[in-house]
Amino acid sequence: MSDTGVLSDEALMQSSAPCGLLKTDHLGAVLVANERLGLWLGLSSSDLCGTPLTQLFSKASRIVFETSIVPLLSLSGQVDGASLDLVNSEGTKTPVLLSAAVSGSGESSVTTFVFLLADARRAFERDLAKAKVEAETQLSSSQREGELREQFIAILGHDLRNPLASISSAMNILSRETLSDKNKRIVTLTRGSIQRMSLLIDNIMDFARNRLGGGINLTLSEGSALENEIEQVVAELRSVHPDRDVLLDLGNADDVKCDVPRLGQLLSNLLGNAITHGDPKRPIHVVARKSADNFFELSVKNFGPPIPPSAMERLFDPFVRSDNHGDQMGLGLGLHIASEIAKAHDGSLDVQSTDSHTIFTLRIPQG
DSSP, X not given: OHHHHTOOHHHHHHOOOSSEEEEEOTTSBEEEXXXXXXXXXXXXXHHHTTOBGGGGBOHHHHHHIIIIIHHHHHHHSEEEEEEEEEEOTTSOEEEEEEEEEEESOGGGOEEEEEEEEOHHHHHHHHHHHHHHHHHHHHHHHHHHHHHXXXXXXXXXXXXXXXXXHHHHHHXXXXXXXXXXXXXXXXHXXXXXXXXXXXXXXXXXXXXXXXXXTOOOOOOXXXXXXXXXXXXXXXXXXXXXXXXXXXXXXXXXXXXXOBOHHHHHHHHHHHHHHHHHHSOTTSOEEEEEEEOTTSEEEEEEEXXXXXXXXXXXXXXXXXXXXXXXXXXXXXXXXXXXXXXXXXXXXXOEXXXXXXXXXXXXXXXXXXX
């Protein structure tokens, strides 16, 4: 306001500033005004001279000016950003933001006023208020979605797992009975279906958590539990698929820092993929070891047909299933969840596929 306050009357009159400018004497009468303000009010600059400033405002703004702005100017000598309405010669209101500064004292005091059009500012404030309401609505919606997400995951975890656990227990009891060869095959097939269903539930739950904001949760530990987990996963596969040969090369994996159950889930997914797409007449190779560059590596190799280059690009995407095999069971989530588990460990899951074999390799840093 200090720069405006020192404008000469001539400079003020000739000002091309995109705002209204005027000066008043100690009684509040207009001494000089610029053309911009005259255009807003439908009056010439000369017509404004001598007019009481209060006559330029609407009735409500006049009350605000006299009861609030004038006392504030008397006390502090300036006002910034007061919201008022000017009224033109036809009675139309023009919303403005008023700022003012007093120079001099007593009867020689002069007050300089600056008026800025307030339509854009008020539109901004309306948009801001609207955005706030929308944000609050969206937050409430997100909270409801979060509740639905938890309910959905709870249904998967409880309503699907519990019946499956009962079926599994029943099969375990039957497997200890004296059964005919036919019934033994039925029990084996049923246990295989149970294992596949359990893995599907795990993958669906992880996919739901990941896509709905929960992510892949890890509980890291160190010790010999990983070796036991790998051996257990391979043993379960052998029991369910006694006709398939799985060779395990378990190296120094006794002090790997990882989430043991998660790596067991990853291995189950990779073995399921190898069973589906590998040559049933040739063994599946599982190798677990520490590398020379301080990484833990877990690889699964099968001797099935190569993965087409077009499929390689989307191999770890959800709901992608290979066309190399006639059996289209499953949701196509196994490799996706395996890759997400690798990422959660700050590791990688890579694949190499040639005419002779396909190998998936997990690498997790141990530094």
